[in-house]
Amino acid sequence: MIWHSVLFTLFAAIACGFAMAVVFTSNVVRMAFYLVISLSATSGLFFLAGADFVGAMQLMIYVGGTLVLLIFGVMLTAQQRFVQMRPSRSEVLLAGLLGAALLVLLASAAVGVPTWRGSGPKAAALDEPPLTATPIALGLLGFRVDGDPDDGQNRAGYLLPFEIISVHLLVVLVGAAYLARTRLTAGSLAQQPPGGFEQDAAEDRIAEVEAIAADSPGTEGPPT
Amino acid sequence: MTPERLLPTLLLLAWLAPLASFVVSAIAGSLLSRRHGGQEGGAVDGAAARTIGHVATGAIGVSLVASVLALGAWIAAHPATDGHAPAATAYAGEWFGVLDVGPLHVGAAYYIDALTVVMAVVVTLVATCVHVYSFGYLAEETAAEGLEAVADDEAPTYYGNKLRRAGRLHRFYQHLSLFCFAMLGVVLAGNAVMTFAFWELVGASSYLLIGFYYERPKAAAAATKAMLFNRVGDVGMLVGLMALWGLAGTFDYERLFAMAPTWMASHYGLATLVGAGLFCGCIGKSAQVPLQGWLPDAMAGPTPVSALVHSATMVAAGVFLVGRIYPLLTVEVLVGIASVGAVTLLVGATLASVSHDLKRVLAYSTVSQLGYMMLSLGLGGWTAGLFHLVTHAGFKALLFLGAGSVIHAVGTNDLRAMGGLRRAMPATAGLMLVGALALMGAGVPVLGLGLSGFFSKDAIFEYAVAFARTNPSYAWLFWAPLIGAVLTAAYITRLGLLTFVGQARSEKAEHAHESPESMLVPMAVVAAMAIGAGWAVPGSRLSVPSLLAMSAPEATHHARTGSAWSGVTLPGVESAHEVDVRAAAGWAAIGATLVGVTSALLMHRGGRKCETPAGAPMRQFDEHWLPSVSRGCDAVARRLGAFVSGPLDRGAIDGGLAGAAGLLKSTGGGLRRIQTGSLRQYVFFLALGVVLVSAASLGVALRWING
Amino acid sequence: MILASLVTEPVGVAHYLIVGAVLFIAGIVCMATKRNLLGVLMGVELVLNGANVNFIAIGSPYLRGDAASVGLDGQLMALFVIVLAAAEAAVALAIALNFYNTVHTIDVDAADQLRG
Amino acid sequence: MNDHALTLLVLLPAAAACAMALVPKSAGGAAKKLTLATTALVALIAWSLAFDGRAGGAGLSHIVSAPWIPSLGVQFFLGVDGVSLPLVILTASLSFLAALASLGVERHPRGYCALLLLLQTGMLGVFLALDFVVFYVFWELILVPMYLLIAVWGGDGGRRAALKYFIYTLAGSVLMLGAGLLLYGQSDLTRLAPADLAECGVMGPDAAKPHASGMVLAEWLASDDPLAERYVDAEAAGAPLRTFNLSAMARLARSTDVFTSKSWGGHNLAWWAFVLLAVGLAIKLPAVPLHTWLPDAHTEAPTPVSMLLAGVMLKLGGYGLVRIAWPVCPEAARDLAFVVAVVGVVGLFWGALAAMAQTDFKRLVAYSSVSHMGYVLIGLAAGTLGADAWALGATGAVFQMVAHGVTSAGLFFAVGVIYERVHHRDLNQLGGLMNRMPTASGLALVLALASLGLPCLCGFVGELLVLLPAWTFNPYLAAAAASVTVLIAAYTLRAVRLAYYGPEYRGPNGDRLTPVTPRELAVLIPLAVAAVVLGVRPGIVTEVAEPALVAAGQPFAHPHPNLPGMTPVADAADARRTTR
Structure with a gap:
């Protein structure tokens, strides 16, 4: 049983530590990388808590897909001079204070509820032979294994919702692709919003954008 | 019937x-x-x-x-x-x-x-x-x-x-x-x-x-x-x-x-x-x-x-x-009436004797005669006062109609532009003379002969004498009418002299012409009234005073004393009709009239001199000071009104409400600035809200739990 | 005091909730302080993961054997969150790129046209 | 069954207003003729009410009552009695004269006529409504047409004045709504005796007729009237059955303590309701601190609208006081009588003084309206003394409202006649009109003398009836009220001298001073005749209004326990007072 605690502490420490790191670092690339590590540790936690399918999905979709997408975003929007955009000191201080207050609140809530304390993983459940089809997989296909069938609990599983989710995902991706297509033409760049940026920087920007437009005819959607 | x-x-x-x-x-x-x-x-x-x-x-x-x-x-x-x-x-x-x-x-x-x-x-x-x-x-x-x-x-x-x-x-x-x-x-x-x-x-x-x-x-x-x-x-x-x-x-x-x-x-x-x-x-x-x-x-x-x-x-x-x-x-009111009457007759008489306008003199004469009537009523002489009203209506109407025909002829009211009209307008002059005599109260006291004014003025003086006797402290209510009578005789004589006697002082006055028939006949009728109003119908005791006496309120029949405050006793009818009172009143009246006439004759020397030394200040008082008082009241009211409708209405009330509206707008403006437009601050406020709400609810829950 | 006792106890739901809380707060603070639009997006991801940890913890058969456990739904909710997070990230990235292409900066504070 | 004369009276103008849409855009003249015809018909119906004998007097007649919102107990309840009959006839007649006067309007005639008719519906509705919700709906209905008429057809400052008018009146009606709901919340029909229930029209029109057959409560309960069902289950559950019915509220106030039982902040709820009502209605009256909308609204409003505004709209406030505030909260009325009287006297002085300083003729007449309405307040305040004082004071107030309606409408039209020709109203530039327009000036002089309060004309009777009880109420206020007549005479005569007397007219466009047209005479002559007839024969209004007012004023019948400023004389005089 000791392993469970040790592994839990390890994963928790990594997850929280790198989450904090994301906050403290100012370099956006490092942030992306720390985020990857933090989310991987989280998926570890999921496995520990017995949600292995979710852990797997977390790794595949979340870390593999979403964060890659984010990294793409970082690359696309990285400006040539590595501008350090740091918020003002007071904002950081205030946000920190707020975070602390929120943490105290959530922690006291988490700790306050007795039923969430100390049941610990049941030995029996751990050493049961792993089932070939995990309850979640069956659930997805439409057989509920967790409720006892006789009192009418064998409700249909979650097949239909997942179909809807996938269609939803497709639509969103198409939309994102459409939104992000580069409509920039040389002309539209010239009329800068008056209050926007210094005029002299505008020319080299135009050159740079044409370069991008030339080599990537249409930004392909994020890998699914 | x-x-x-x-x-x-x-x-x-x-x-x-x-x-x-x-x-x-x-x-x-x-x-x-x-x-x-x-x-x-x-x-x-x-x-x-x-x-x-x-x-x-x-x-x-x-x-x-x-x-x-x-x-x-x-x-x-x-x-x-x-x-x-x-x-x-x-x-x-x-x-x-x-x-x-x-x-x-x-x-x-x-x-x-x-x-x-x-x-x-x-x-x-x-x-x-x-x-x-x-x-x-x-x-x-x-x-x-x-x-x-x-x-x-x-x-x-x-x-x-x-x-x-x-x-x-x-x-x-x-x-x-x-x-x-x-x-x-x-x-x-x-x-x-x-x-x-x-x-x-x-x-x-x-x-x-x-x-x-x-x-x-x-x-x-x-x-x-x-x-x-x-x-x-x-x-x-x-x-x-x-x-x-x-x-x-x-x-x-x-x-x-x-x-x-x-x-x-x-x-x-x-x-x-x-x-x-x-x-x-x-x-x-x-x-x-x-x-x-x-x-x-x-x-x-x-x-x-x-x-x-x-x-x-x-x-x-x-x-x-x-x-x-x-x-x-009540007696107090009557004494008040008498004193107002006395003051009025003096003011009227003095102003009448200085004015240059023919109709203005007659107007002030009317004010003065009304003062006499009020005085008489105030002193308890109900019949005398109203009898004087009747006779006054007669001779004053006559004087005014005469003045009308003079103005009709001469075309102006100003006494200074008239003079010597008796030659041009004998009838009007004669009738005006009758009116003037009646106004003066000309008549022989003992024999009871005289024009209507004589009888009514005499009756008033009887009550004045009786009143002065019963209330010595109010003697001025006797002297006032006496002086008034002198002034009355003075100003009416002056009027007569300036209009009809002496030389014509303007070319209009020279070729004035007598008024037409339709104006003279009514004047004659009124003259008859001015003359005969005082006499009794021959053969019976019927006369205007006796007629009026029928309805005299019984309160006037016997002496009345007012409340302790004024301590005045009004003379009854009998006390006013005692023989010695009547005689004294009669001689006093006719004496005053004669004094007035002689003084007027001396001062105006047969109509040649219009100006009287004391006249100018009095005229000033009459033409400028009195009208300025009424104009002043009007100006004060209008300025107060301007203050009410301007600063108060528009300033205070409207301003106040506009201020309230302005306040509303400014608070709205203030609230608007909270929308800073910065995403990060919105997230911050979001989280802050969560913290505050949960803290509050936790606090309430705790207080509720432990009681 | 309470936190100290947590270390000694066997790992229970509370521990997971604490981890979820830390992730959540990190996400919030990241969103509130990062001036880079993508930094904000990362903050969003962190917040979502914080929530996922809680879902899993509550629904996990091991941590809570009692009947009150939400059972399978906890995990499914987590799955939904993951998928939707993906979709949301896609759209957010598209907007971020669009914003970048029109305004030529990725700084969040530049987008304050909607201020009062 | 319902006698639908009143519904016709109220809804005919509204129907005509809608019909105005059918009139083609070019046919402005047709629109105006249609308005004229409709207002004439309405006036005919109103006058027929007067001559058919049933209307007027103590009881309600021509009852129209139909359930409107059964769940709230709201009935579409119209009825006319002695108080509202004169005012209804005044409204109908003045609307006809206003329609006659607005034949000269050129801008959007269709819109103008529709709004005028809508205005008439609103006004008639207020005077005939006996249910608070119906009263309030018609009260609010007046706001929109009035705003538009002043803003669009008014002078150059019209928009600002209209907005000010709108906000003032809306604030007033909000307060009134508050009071209405307060009273509704306290009212309880189950505590009314069956006879009272029948009389106040809750049981439908036939029961309310004065000598109705002995309709037993049970018979009504058996009927399918939704209100009856709610009465049954309210009675069963012992819960209060709320009502908006004004005469029911008045009877409740008289027989039960339903309004005065609960109290808040030291005063009972009836007191608070009275304060809200009084302030809300005082804005419309207008009482002094809340009157600044009137001069602006009048100077900008076109002449016919000004006639209606002064002639009828100011009476809504007064009517509301006599119909709702005084009968439903008698004790409160008695407590605050002194305050009301003081406001009245201050209003008298304020209006008169302000009028003294005006150079704009129309603004002068507007301020005179502020002043004349002070008498209404004094009459009602003095009326709370006792039965005799109420008979005199209330009847005086109602008569003053009718009389002022006639004179102020006339004066506004006279100013309109001048304005139509020379397009300015500056008194210093007017003059010599007596020679240029002798008949119009003569009639205007008669109306000015009537508004001055000259006896044998209608202005004097209202003043006399109000001042007599005012003396026993408070001698100093009464003396002050009497002394204002000098100020009123001063500004009226000053206006007449500046406008009509004088050698010749030297102001701008003097050549357009054509003599008065027959159409204008057709408006001025009836008003002048009305002023004389009401002055010589005031019984026309008092004989109708007095019985209804005495019936409404029964709570004031018993003499007043502690009377502020009461001279000992009155009781001695009462003891010896021989009847007529």
Whole structure:
């Protein structure tokens, strides 16, 4: 049983530590990388808590897909001079204070509820032979294994919702692709919003954008 | 028919005839002017105007006949006894009800006693004479036709040329009929509200008559001034009425006179207030001291109006009202009336003796004579005061009509431009002389011979002497009329000298011509009244004073003492008629008159000298100081109004509300700035909200848990 | 005090909730302080993961054997969150790129046209 | 069954207003003629009410009552009695004269006529409504047409004045709504005796007829009237059955303590309701601190609208006081009588003084309206003294409203006649009109003297009836009220002298001073005749209004326990007062 605690502490420490790191670092690339590590540790936690399918999905979709997408975003929007955009000191201080207050609140809530304390993983459940089809997989296909069938609990599983989710995902991706297509033409760049940026920087920007437009005819959607 | 029914019907007829003529002339006037000129605004042609005039004169003639018949019926019903008979009962009743709300009942009621009948005859007689006289005087109103008929030189036009306007004789008779209706209404009124109603209607018709030449700014201002001065007096009267209602709960004279002794005993203070209030109305109407400013200015109206309204009838309404409500008046009020009268007669007499305007002198003379009447009533001389009212109506109307014919002839009011007119206008001069003598009270005391003024003034002096004897501390109420008599004789002699004696002082005066027949006949009639009003009908004891004595309120029969506060005792009738009192009064009166005449003769040396040394400051007082007082009040009211409608209305109230609206807008602006537009701050506020809400709910939950 | 006792106890739901809380707060603070638009997006991801940890913890058969456990639904909710997070990230990235292409800066504070 | 004369009276103008849409855009004249015809018909119906004998007097007649919102107990309940009959006839007649006066309107005639008719519906509705919700709906209905009429057809400052008018009146009606709901929340029909229930029209029109057959409560309960069902289950559950019915509220106030039982902040709820109502209605009256909308609204409003605004709209406030505030909260009325009287006297002085300083003729007449309405407040305040004082004061107040309606409408039209020709109203530039327009000036003089309060004309009677009880109420206030007559006379005569007297007209476009047209005479002559007839024969209004007012004023019948400023005289006078 000791392993469970040790592994839990390890994963928790990594997850929280790198989450904090994301906050403290100012370099956006490092942030992306720390985020990857933090989310991987989280998926570890999921496995520990017995949600292995979710852990797997977390790794595949979340870390593999979403964060890659984010990294793409970082690359696309990285400006040539590595501008350090740091918020003002007071904002950081205030946000920190707020975070602390929120943490105290959530922690006291988490700790306050007795039923969430100390049941610990049941030995029996751990050493049961792993089932070939995990309850979640069956659930997805439409057989509920967790409720006892006789009192009418064998409700249909979650097949239909997942179909809807996938269609939803497709639509969103198409939309994102459409939104992000580069409509920039040389002309539209010239009329800068008056209050926007210094005029002299505008020319080299135009050159740079044409370069991008030339080599990537249409930004392909994020890998699914 | 019993006098009980005959008198009301006769007097109703006398009362409504002028109303009928007013309605007829009002409708006919507007219709004729529409038809004649095609589009409205055309002129009423002369003939139509004259017919309307004849209708009005006919109506007032009917009233005169009816009044005389009523007088005859009254005399038949009440044979003249030896003057001390118990007061004849008055006929009171109601023609028709007008207003019935809760306990209040107001109707067109009548209260007919000797005073009413005598006043009715006097009013209608003088009115008839004035109606006839006006045809002559206002002849030029109907002389020409169309819109350019009459030239009016006293109305300033923009380009300075003479103002041309359409003749409006019909409108003059229309307003005159309205006035007679209103005046008879006051005379016949049977309850206090009806008196007040016609009191103000008389004021309104005098406003219309004074403002007859409304093109002249002077006349327009005089009309407004007259109405406002009357309204000031009427406020006091209204307060008196309200107090009367609070006190007695009814306005009917008959019932009031019956109840008077009871509530005079229980609520003496309030009864005095009632009397004082009603007398305020008389001060306004009869131009007594504080409110006499309007009467001289009222001379801006046509002279017939001055003769009828501002000498014989309307201004006498105040004296009539004091006579009518006499039983309601407490001794304090009477003393007040007497003192106001005394002051008025002195002020009037002094101003009359310095003024240069012929009509203004007569106006101030009227103010002074009214002072005499009020003094007499105040001293308890009910019969004497009202007898003087009757005689004064006669000779003052005569003087005014004479003045009218002089002005008609000479074309101006200014005494300095007249002189030596007796050669050009013998008839007018003779009649004016009669009027002057009557005004002075010329007559032989012992033999009882003299003009009407002599008898009435003598009666007043009897009461003055009796009063001075019983209340030595109030002796000034005797000396005032005495000095007044001297001044009266002085100014009327001065008037006579400056107009008729000496050399003509302007070329107009040289070739003045005598007035036409239609003006002289009414003057003669009024002269007869001025002469004979004092005499008794030969063979019987019937005379105006004896007639009036029939209705003297019994309160005047014996001496009355007021409350401890004033400690005044009014002399009764007998004490005023003791032999030595009468003799003293007689000689005092005639002495004063002679002194006055001689002093006037000396000072004006046969009409050659107009200016009197003391005159200038007094004239200054009269022409500038008094009008400036009324103009000052008007200015103060207008400035206060400007303050109310400007700074208060627009500044305070509107400003305040605009301020409130501004506050609302600024708070809105403030709130707007919270939307900073920065995403990060929004997230921050979001989280902050979560923290605060959960903290609050946790706090409440904890407090709730532990109790 | 309470936190100290947590270390000694066997790992229970509370521990997971604490981890979820820390992730959540890190996400919030990241969103509130990062001036880079993508930094904000990362903050969003962190917040979502914080929530996921809680879902899993509550629904895990091991941590809570009692009947009150939400059972399978906890995990499914987590799955939904993951998928939707993906979709949301895609759209957010598209907007971010669009914003970048029109305004030429990735700084969040530049986008304050909607201020009051 | 329902006698639908009143529904016709109220809804006919509204129907005509809708019909205005059918009139083609070009046919402006037709629109105006249609308005004229409709207002004439409405006036005819109103006058027929007067002559058919049933209307007027103490009881309600011509009842129209139909359930409107059964769940709230709201009935579409119209009825006319002595108080509302004169005002209804005044409204109908003035609307006809206003329609006659607005034949000269050129801008969007269809819109103008529709709004005028809508205005008439609103006004008639307010005077006939006996249910608070119906009263309130018609009260609010007036706001919109009035705003548009002043803003669009008014002078150059019209928009600002209209907005000010709108906000003032809306604030007033909000307060009134608060009071209405307060009273509704306290009212309880189950505590009314069956006879009272029948009389106040809850049981439908036939029961409310004065000598209705002895319709037993049970018979009504058996009927299918939804209100009856709610009455049954309210009675069963012992819960209060709320009502908006004004006469029911008045009877509740008289017979039960339903309004005065609960109290808040030291005063009972009736007191608070009275304060809210009084302030809300005082804005419309207008009482002094809340009157600044009137001069602006009048100077900008076109002449016919100004006639209606002064002639009728100011009476809504007064009518509301007499119909709702005084009968439903008698004790509160008695407590605050002194305050109301003081506001009245201050209003008298304020209006009169402000009028003294005006150079714009129309603004002067507007301020005179502020002044004249002070008498209404004094009459109602003095009326709370006792039965006699109420008979005099209330009847005086109602008569003053009718009389002022006639004179102020007339004066506004007279100013309109001048304005139509020379397009300015500056008194210093007017003058000499008596020669140029003799008949119009003559009639205007008659109306000015009537508004001045000259006896034998209609202005005096109202003053007299109000001032008599005012003396026993408080001698100093009464004396002050009497002394204002000088100021009123001063500004009126000053205006007449500046406008009509004087040698000649020297102001701008003097050549357009054509004599008065027959159409204008057709408006002026009836008003002048009315002023004279009401002055000589005031019984026309008082005989109708007094019985209804005495019936409404029964709570004031018993003499007043502690009377501020009461002179000892009155009781002595009462003891000896002999009847007529």
